Amino acid sequence: MNLSKRDKKHLWHPLKQHQLQPESIAIIKAKGCILTDENGNEYIDAISSWYTCMYGHCNDYIIEKTYQQMQQLDQIMFSDFTHEPAVKLSEELIRMLPEGQNKIFFNDNGSTAVEAGIKMALQYYFNNGEKRSTFIAFENGFHGDTFGAMSVSGLSVYNGPFEDFLIDVKRIPTPNGKNHEGVLNQLKEITSTHQVAGFIYEPLLQGAAGMTIHNADGLNEILEFCKQTDILTIADEVMTGFGKTGKYFASDYIETKPDIMCLSKALTAGLIPMAITSCTQAVFNAFLSDEMVKGFFHCHTYSGNPIACATAIAGIELLQSETIQNNIKRIIKAHQEFNETIKAHPKVKSTRQLGVVFAIDLDTKMERYGDLRDKLLKFFMERGVFLRPLGNTIYIQVPYVISKIELEKVYRVIQEALDAL
Structure with missing residues (x-):
């Protein structure tokens, strides 16, 4: 058979x-x-x-680098240990990520990278004594299939049976070069009536929505508004990252940089599942405390897997070649x-x-x-x-x-x- x-x-x-x-x-x-x-x-x-x-x-180069790592160290829990591939990958990524990104958190896939980003934003304000529970997202966006990621996604074909269980999200149109003022007015209305924790977006290119492209200047105005109103910005570059837009990241086209970024897919060249949620030092600092409960209690068994890290390093080396x-x-x-x-x-x-x-x-x-x-x-x-x-x-x-x-x-x-x- x-x-x-x-x-x-x-x-x-x-x-x-x-x-x-x-x-x-x-x-x-x-x-x-x-x-x-x-x-x-x-x-x-x-x-x-x-x-x-x-x-x-x-790819022969990636396979060889991955094979070398497989003979040295396969898996080790990342909550108590560290290792060369994870450290080197963090150094390589920070050098190429948009300005301001300074901390690397490991996940398993694109959905969980977004999930971690959403939780970071919510806990960032919680740790600072604020309760914020609303997110802003683009219409027809797609960010993944876990509950937080699904909540901020706008394609009902994926979300229909679960809509009664999702977090609160307010959606705005993507900027098209003509609707900037209207979009900003919507943002002002939403922020005047809701406690907004974050704005999540696919920068410039919405993949699952049919590879639709939106206006960079309009997106920059939205990001500037979020900065001015103390709303964390989360760039979902799971699809757009690592050269597909002609630059390393789609955020490189935009003047205002995100507070949090979500990476996966081409990160490990299709060989081994892994994802990353990166953030600024300011976001990370909100989790530093003498109180243990203010730490980020989110973990995946295979976080920082050495083999996946080695694969990602090899992919970055190829990308930069x-x-x-x-x-x-x-x-x-x-x-x-x-x-x-x-x-x-x-x-x-x-x-x-x-x-x-x-x-x-x-x-x-x-x-x-x-x-x-x-x-x-x-x-x-x-x-x-x-x-x-x-x-x-x-x-x-x-x-x-x-x-x-x-x-x-x-x-x-x-x-x-x-x-x-």
Whole structure:
């Protein structure tokens, strides 16, 4: 019996309605940008397996650095011990993170990075003698699936059954260059009637919302307002971090820097799960006290795992290399050229790009999980390209190591799909 059939007996896959959708494709090998299934079919991974494998699958350099660490120290509890990979990773990250970030807290994944950030904000005010219980977030934002992260997310397809159990969140529109004044007025109204602990945001690019891009100047005005009104700002860079926007972090495009940042996905190059919540020294100082209970009592068993830290260090070394930086520039330029050929297609409503992320909105009504989306996914896979549409949006987020020939195939298959609609 093949893997796909064996899978159906016991496994429950995420984001899938098992009664309606076909069996899963069994992948037995991945190298570079290529996924290989149990029948020998190959697919270009054009979304870097949910934005994680940005240096390609099974990258030799990362594997070697990870293997070296596996022979030295595998796992040690991080509440009582420290180790070289964690210390070195903190040093490397602080050097590249936006100005002001000074402390590193380890988590397991993007959702838990956000969860920790939310708890930090709430306890920051609690430790300072204030009770603040409301958060501000963008409409249609997505920050994860644990309860705090889910609370600040605005996509009801994920949150519907749990809305009665979520923390208090007030949502504002993303700035578009024309609505700044209205957004600021909403902020003033919210802060005049609620005790706001934090503003959480995906800087410049909302991933799950269809790779929508918002205005940097408008976001900066929101962040400035939060600074002036003593509201902590939490930048969720789980998706945007580590070069995808053309800079190390999307926050590098914005003058006003966050108080707290959430990192995961490309942090460990798709090899080992790990996440980080970083913060300023001022946030950290609120947890320093002679009272034990003012400490941050939040912990994951695999916090600061040495192997994951070594993997992350290797990924950072690659990201900062001349080769990868040149590849990023090459992909950005290729996307721009593809845009010139595709934007006038009759089935294209609009296009947009930020760094290596390129998105096409189709000029057709399409449900987030619907027949047309499923047909497009099948169309792409049958032609050897893994693209996963978000509603009526087809997006590309390829590994930095993709070849010219592979990238041209991705473009060609998208063109064929548009022609077939």
